Amino acid sequence: MEARASRTFVVLWDGSDGGYDPDEFAEHVRLTAQGYTAPIRWSFGQGHGDPEPGDQIFLHKTGNRNGIIASGQILSSGVEFHPHWSEPGKMAPYITAEWEVLIDPSDRLPYDQMKSTLTDFKFPVQSSGRKVYSPSDQMLDSMWKDHVGKLALRDGNPWLGGSVTRAGGRHSGPCALERHRVGSYDLTGFASTTAVKVESELVSRFADYLTALNHKVQGYRILPEGTTRPLFVDIHDVSNNHLYEAKASASREAVRMALGQLLDYRRGFDLRPEVSVLLPDRPVEDLLKLLAENAVGCTYEKSAGVFETA
Known part of the structure; x- marks a missing residue:
């Protein structure tokens, strides 16, 4: 069966705080500038257009400072x-997507530039979820890559974007330590709100602990060969070249998952780091033996903010 070609859609934002919470917007700009993607649920108008995972999406800000300010991909089928963002008593269609690039409106790809170049595309866009047909889709993608590439050069930021094809050759390397980043897992049941909160707080306390010992800590972004989706290490202790993967419990399931992640992560470094699981409690001896057999350490919280290596 022939694979379905990806499509391109434009969604709209009127620039209001109700349409995009300003704190959330600022956080998403910051995260995507560091190479993270920012998941979001966005209204998709009435045409629908059969969006599928992997389809490209652009965010067009209307009103003042009119133009494209974001790109990413659709995650939902x-x-x-859901309740309409501005009319709670009304239901509206939404998609789940993730921004790979989100920039301040002052850095937008201007509406006038798009209108003069994309002559086969009818402007203005009247409703969110408008499909962009060929050849306008390829032209818009090319214009956006060029625009974002110039911003990356201007700011000296090779991480700008979240997608190798958009930012031009990003690779593995340091990034800001993201103490409260929402984690995601491949196994159902490991991404509960409670688990994410426990892990993020554990990472934050451990980062403070290492910093108090005069260690330099950072995040680390790994881009495996042949992929466009980066992996993010919880903590990289630069002073000792040591990676830590945090888990919300010392259970066998959590330790085994952390073990697999660390074995994968350390392959992304030219200078092979030491690796350890970071846990809220000391695991049973059998799990410590399992980690040791794979040259993986274990650090756990002995009391609030105090850590010990098993």
């Missing part, structure tokens, strides 16, 4: 109906 079709649309889901």
Whole structure:
């Protein structure tokens, strides 16, 4: 069966705080500038257009400072109906997506530039979820890559974007330590709100602990060969070249998952780091033996903010 070609859609934001919470917007700009993607649920108008995972999406800000300010990909299949963002008593179609690039409106790809170049595309866009047909889709993608590339050069930021094809050759390397980044897992049941909160707080306390010992800590972004989706290490202790992967419990399931992640992560370094699991409690001896057999250490919280290596 022939693979379905990806499509391109434009969604709209009127620039209001109700349409995009200003704190969330600022956080998403910051995260995507560091190479993270920012998941979001966005309204998709009435046409729908059969959106599928992997389809490209652009965010067009209307009103003042009119133009494209974001790009990413759709994660959901079709649309889901939720209360309308501005009319709570009304239901509206939404998609789940992630921004790979989100920039301040002052850095937008201007509406006038798009209108003069994309002559086959009808402007203005009247509703969110408008499909962009060929050849306008390729032209818009090319214009955006060029625009974002110039911003990356201007700011000296090779991480700007979240996608190798958009930012031009990003690779593995340091990034800001993200103490409260929402984690995600490949196994169902490991990404509960409680688990994410426990892990992020554990990472934050351990980072403070290492910093008090005069260690330099950072995040680390790994881009495996042949992929466009980066992996993010919880903590990289630069002073000792040591990676830590945090988990919300010392259970066998959590330790085994952390073990696999660390074995994968350390392959992304030219200078092979030491690696350890970071846990809220000391695990049973059998799990410590399992980690030791794979040259993986274990650090756990002995009391609030005090850590010990098993």
